Amino acid sequence: MTEILGVPIAVLSGQLLLGIINGSFYALLSLGLAVIFGLLKIINFAHGAMYMLGAMVTVIMFDVMGINYWVALFLAPVVVGCFGMLIEYFLLRRIAGQDHIYSLLLTFGVALMIQGILTNIYGVSGMRYSMPEIFKGGFRLDFMYLPYYRAWIICVALVVCFGTWFMIEKTKLGAYLRAGTEDSQLMQGFGINVPLLVSLTYGFGVMLAAFAGVLAAPVYSVNPVMGSNILIVVFAVVVIGGMGSIAGAIITGLLMGVIEGFTKVFYPEFSSAVIFLVMVIVLLIRPSGLFGKEA
Amino acid sequence: MTITKKLLTSAVASALLVGAAQAEISDDTIKIGYLADMSGTYRDLAGPNGEAALRMAIEDFGGKVNGAKIEVLTADDRNNPDQSSSTVRRWLEDDKVDLVAGLVASSVTIAVTKLLDGSDTLGIVSGSAASSITNEHCTPNHIHYVYDTYPLANGTAKAVVQEGGKSWYILTADYAFGHALEGDVTRVVEENGGEVIDTARHPFPTSDFSSYILQAQSSGADVVALANAGADTTNAITTAGEFGLTQSGQTLAALLLFLTDVHALGAETAQGIQLTTGWYWDLNDETREWSDRFMEETGVRPTMVHAGIYSSAMQYLNAVKETGSDKASDVRKQMMATPINDMFAKNGTIREDGRMVHDMYLAEVKTPEESESEWDLYEILRTIPGDEAYRPLSESKCSLVSSN
Numbered sequence: 104m105t106e107i108l109g110v111p112i113a114v115l116s117g118q119l120l121l122g123i124i125n126g127s128f129y130a131l132l133s134l135g136l137a138v139i140f141g142l143l144k145i146i147n148f149a150h151g152a153m154y155m156l157g158a159m160v161t162v163i164m165f166d167v168m169g170i171n172y173w174v175a176l177f178l179a180p181v182v183v184g185c186f187g188m189l190i191e192y193f194l195l196r197r198i199a200g201q202d203h204i205y206s207l208l209l210t211f212g213v214a215l216m217i218q219g220i221l222t223n224i225y226g227v228s229g230m231r232y233s234m235p236e237i238f239k240g241g242f243r244l245d246f247m248y249l250p251y252y253r254a255w256i257i258c259v260a261l262v263v264c265f266g267t268w269f270m271i272e273k274t275k276l277g278a279y280l281r282a283g284t285e286d287s288q289l290m291q292g293f294g295i296n297v298p299l300l301v302s303l304t305y306g307f308g309v310m311l312a313a314f315a316g317v318l319a320a321p322v323y324s325v326n327p328v329m330g331s332n333i334l335i336v337v338f339a340v341v342v343i344g345g346m347g348s349i350a351g352a353i354i355t356g357l358l359m360g361v362i363e364g365f366t367k368v369f370y371p372e373f374s375s376a377v378i379f380l381v382m383v384i385v386l387l388i389r390p391s392g393l394f395g396k397e398a
Numbered sequence: 399m400t401i402t403k404k405l406l407t408s409a410v411a412s413a414l415l416v417g418a419a420q421a422e423i424s425d426d427t428i429k430i431g432y433l434a435d436m437s438g439t440y441r442d443l444a445g446p447n448g449e450a451a452l453r454m455a456i457e458d459f460g461g462k463v464n465g466a467k468i469e470v471l472t473a474d475d476r477n478n479p480d481q482s483s484s485t486v487r488r489w490l491e492d493d494k495v496d497l498v499a500g501l502v503a504s505s506v507t508i509a510v511t512k513l514l515d516g517s518d519t520l521g522i523v524s525g526s527a528a529s530s531i532t533n534e535h536c537t538p539n540h541i542h543y544v545y546d547t548y549p550l551a552n553g554t555a556k557a558v559v560q561e562g563g564k565s566w567y568i569l570t571a572d573y574a575f576g577h578a579l580e581g582d583v584t585r586v587v588e589e590n591g592g593e594v595i596d597t598a599r600h601p602f603p604t605s606d607f608s609s610y611i612l613q614a615q616s617s618g619a620d621v622v623a624l625a626n627a628g629a630d631t632t633n634a635i636t637t638a639g640e641f642g643l644t645q646s647g648q649t650l651a652a653l654l655l656f657l658t659d660v661h662a663l664g665a666e667t668a669q670g671i672q673l674t675t676g677w678y679w680d681l682n683d684e685t686r687e688w689s690d691r692f693m694e695e696t697g698v699r700p701t702m703v704h705a706g707i708y709s710s711a712m713q714y715l716n717a718v719k720e721t722g723s724d725k726a727s728d729v730r731k732q733m734m735a736t737p738i739n740d741m742f743a744k745n746g747t748i749r750e751d752g753r754m755v756h757d758m759y760l761a762e763v764k765t766p767e768e769s770e771s772e773w774d775l776y777e778i779l780r781t782i783p784g785d786e787a788y789r790p791l792s793e794s795k796c797s798l799v800s801s802n
Contacts, residue, residue: 114616121608219437226698228442228662229632234640241642247612250640322640323605324629324662328438332605367600367609372572375601 110368117247118364124253126360127260128315132333133340133352134264135311138271141347142284142304145195146207149187150337151330152214153309156183157316158325159221162230172235172321179317180310187309188302195305196298214330221327229324238321256318263314264353271349280304336375339382345395355393423466423724424494424518430456430711431489433482433510434500434525436474439603439628442658444502444525444703447696451704452499454695455711463718471495475502479509486510490517496724497522497714499707504528504575514539520726522714524706527627527654528578529789532753536796539726541733541752544706545676547575549758549787550653551582553674557760557779558621558651559590566592567619569610569634571626572599579625579653595619603630607637615643623651632659639667657701660763660775668763668775675759677702677742678776688741699773709742710754746784751796755784 105112132154139147160179164170170178190213198205234252241250271277280300283290287297316330323329340359344351359378366374385393432452434444449472456468471493475482489495490513498514501507502525514521514537521540523531529546566587570576576599584594596617598610611634614622622643624634631652638650655673679689679699688708692700717732718724730748738746738756746756761776769775791799 111616114613117612117616118609121612124608125606222437222441226442226658227437227439227629228658229629231662231664231667233666241640248615248642248646250642252640253608322636324633324636326629329605332603364609367598368613371598371600371610375604 108369113246114368115365118368119361120247120249121253122361122364123357124256124360125364126357127257127264128319128333128356129337129340129360130264130353130356131260131311131315131318132337133344133356134267134349135308135315136337136341137344137347137349137352138267138311139305139308140341141349142271142280143301144203144206144284145305146203146210147305147308148207148211148334149190149214149217150210150309150312151332151334152217153183153187153312153330154316154319154333155221155327155330156186156217157313158232158320158323158329159225159230159316159327160313161317161320162232162325165232166230172317175320176314176317180313183313183316184306184310188306191302191305196301199301214334218327218331225327227326227328229326232320232325234321252321256322260315260318263311267311268349268353336378339378343378343382343385343392345392348392348394348396351392351394422722423464423718424496426466428463428466428468428497428715428718428724429471429489429493429495430468430497430499431471431473431486431493431495432500433473433475433485433498433506434502435477436472438477439630440477440502440525443628443656443701444500444707447692447698447700448500448524448704448707450695451692451700451708452711454691455708455715458712459715463715464722466724468715475500475506477503477506479503479505482506483509483513486513490514490519495519496718496726499711499714500524501526502703503573504531504578505573507531508535508574511535511537511540514726518725518727520714520729522710524710525703526575528575529582530574530578532749532751532794532796533789534795536751536798538730538752538798541710541730541748541754543710543754544702545674545758546753546788547579547582547653548789549676549782550579550674551586552787553758553760553782554651554653554672555583555586555623556590557672558623558649559587559592561649563621563649563651564592565619566594566621566623567614567617568594568597568623568625569607569614570597570599571602571630573602575627576602576625583623583625583653592621600626600630602626603628605629605633607634608641610634611637611641611643615641615646615648619648621649621651623653625653627654627656628659631655632663635663635671636667656703657699657773657775661699661773665764665766665769665775669765671763672779673761673763673776674782675702675761675776676756677705678759678761678778679705680774680776681759681778684741705742709738709740712740713738749791750798750800751791751794752798753788755788757784758782758787 157179161175238252283297283300291297340355344355366377432449473485498521501523504526507526523542524544527547529548532542570580660668717729721728721732734748743756748754759778760780
C-alpha cells in the first residue's frame with residue numbers, strides 16, 4: 104500500500120474526509136461570527152454559548168415535549184435566534200458605535216451567565232440524545248466506515264454556508280444589509296428600518312450557531328460547557344480567514360478542519376494548537392487574514 | 399510480616415499520641431479548603447456535590463471538633479495547576495487552612511501537594527487518578543484516598559486481556575493522569591502476555607474523537623482502550639459507537655468511568671462496558687443508606703469520589719479529635735494508625751506513602767432490561783482485594799517508604 108510519511112494513503116483519505124466534516128462545523132460557526140462582525144462590527148463572544156444553546160434546546164425539547172430531530176433542526180435555531188435578538192435589543196443596542204472591546208466584554212459576560220445558569224441546572228456530564236433512526240448505520244467505503252450522519256453533516260452544512268454567502272453577497276436583501284450597516288442614516292432616509300435589520304442580522308448569525316448546535320447534538324456530548332471549548336478555535340478561524348469575510352470564513356473553516364485532522368495523525372499532541380500556529384503565521388504575513396481586505 | 403508492621407505502626411502512633419496531647423488546634427478553628435473543578439469537565443464527579451458531601455461530614459460532627467469550630471472555604475480549580483497553586487498559597491499564608499480536600503485533576507493535585515510539602519497543612523486527594531501521586535510525587539503532607547490508575551489498570555485491563563484481548567491501542571489524555579494510566583495499563587497488558595501496538599495522545603479536552611477512532615480502527619488492535627476521563631471518555635464512547643468500532647470486532651475498554659459518565663451515556667449506549675470502581679452506591683445497606691441521604695441533599699446518586707470525600711473528612715476529623723492537634727504530621731500519623739471501617743471501605747489502611755488501600759470492584763454496566771431505575775447501572779463482577787489492586791510498596795519509588 105502506498106504510504107506518506109509512514110501513514111497509508113487509505114488512512115489519510117479517511118482523515119481528509121473527517122477533516123472536512125469537522126471543518127463544516129468550523130465553517131458554520133465562523134460564518135455566523137463573520138456575518139455578525141462583518142455587518143454589525145460586533146465581536147460576538149456569546150457565539151459558543153449560542154451553539155451550546157442550540158444543542159441544549161434540541162435535547163430539552165425532545166425530553167420535555169418529544170419534539171424530534173427534524174423539527175428541532177428548524178425550531179431550535181429559531182428559538183435561540185429570537186433569544187439572540189432579545190440580547191441585541193436589550194443589551195447590544197445600547198453600546199452600538201462604541202469600541203469593539205465593549206461588545207466583546209458584554210457578549211462574553213452574557214455567555215458566562217448562560218453557561219453558569221445551565222451548569223447549575225444540568226451539570227456538565229452531558230445529556231443523552233439519540234441519533235435519529237434513519238441515520239443509524241453508514242457507508243462502507245474502501246478506506247473507512249462513514250456513518251450516514253457524518254455524510255449528512257457535510258451536505259447540510261455546505262448548503263447552509265453557500266446559501267448564506269449567496270444571500271448576503273448576491274441578493275437584494277444582502278445589499279440592503281450591507282448598505283444599512285455602511286451608512287445607516289442614508290438607508291433610513293430611503294425608508295428602510297435599519298434597527299430591525301440589525302436585530303435580524305444578529306439573530307441570523309446566532310441561528311447559524313444554534314443550527315451547528317443541533318447538528319452536533321447526536322454526535323457530541325451535549326453539555327453547558329461544550330461551546331466554550333470550540334469558541335476560541337472558531338475565532339482563530341475567523342481571524343485567519345479575515346475578519347468579516349463571509350467566503351473567507353467558510354473556506355478557512357473547511358481548511359482548518361483538514362489541517363487539524365492531519366495533525367491528529369502525525370502529531371496528535373499538537374492538534375489543539377496547530378490552528379493557532381497557522382493564525383500566527385497568517386497574521387505575520389497577511390495581517391488582514393487570507394481573504395480580508397487590506398485596511 | 400504485615401502484622402508486625404501494623405503493630406509497629408500503631409506502637410509508634412501511640413507513642414506520638416502522648417506527645418500530641420500537648421498539641422493544640424491553631425486559632426481554635428479547623429479550616430478545610432475544598433478545591434475542585436466546580437464548573438468544567440470534571441464538575442459532576444466531585445464539584446459542588448463533593449462540597450455537599452464534605453458538609454455532611456461536618457454536620458455529623460456537629461460543626462465542631464474538640465470545641466473548635468469547623469469552617470469550609472471553597473475554590474474552583476478550573477483544571478488549572480497555576481491558578482490552583484495561587485489559591486492554595488493564599489489558603490496557606492492568609493487563611494491558615496488545615497486541610498485541603500477535593501483535589502481532582504491530577505496535574506492540579508501534583509502542583510498543590512508540592513506546595514503542601516513541608517507545611518502544617520494536610521491534603522487529602524479524593525478525585526485524582528494518577529498513581530504517581532503516591533509514587534514519585536509522594537509527600538509527607540498528603541493522602542490519596544479513593545482510587546488511582548494502578549487498580550484501574552489492574553482491574554479492567556487484566557480482565558480484558560484474560561478474556562483474549564491481546565493487542566492494544568491506547569487513546570490517552572495528554573496530561574499527568576493520562577500518562578500515568580497509560581503507563582500502568584501498558585505494564586498490566588504486558589505482564590499478562592498482551593502487547594500495546596500503538597498509542598495516540600489527544601489534547602485535553604477534545605470534543606471530536608472521530609479521527610482517533612478511525613486510527614484505532616485501522617490499527618487492527620483487538621482492544622481500543624480509553625485512558626481519559628469525563629466528557630472526553632463519553633465523547634469517545636459515543637463516537638466509537640457511531641463508527642461501529644465494536645461491530646467490527648474490536649473491544650472498547652474505558653479505563654476510568656464515573657457513575658455520572660455512565661448515567662450521562664445511559665444504559666443503552668454504555669451497556670456491557672467493564673470498569674473498575676472504588677465504591678458503588680448500591681453495594682450494601684450501609685452504602686444505600688448514606689446514598690439516600692446524599693441524594694436528599696443533592697438530587698443525584700454519589701460517585702466514588704463523593705463517598706470518598708465524606709469518608710476521608712470523617713477520618714480526618716476523628717484524627718483531629720483523637721490527637722487534639724491540627725498539625726499535618728500528627729493527624730496523618732493518627733490516620734495511618736486507624737483502620738478505616740465505614741460506608742466507604744472495610745479494613746482500609748493508609749500506608750506510609752499516603753496511599754489508602756482498600757478493596758476495589760470490577761463492574762459491568764447493566765443492559766437497559768436489567769437496570770431497574772435511572773441509577774441502577776452497575777453489576778459488580780468481582781471484588782479486587784486491596785493488596786492485589788494497588789501498587790505494592792516493594793515497587794514504590796516514594797522516598798517515604800522505609801525500604802527505599
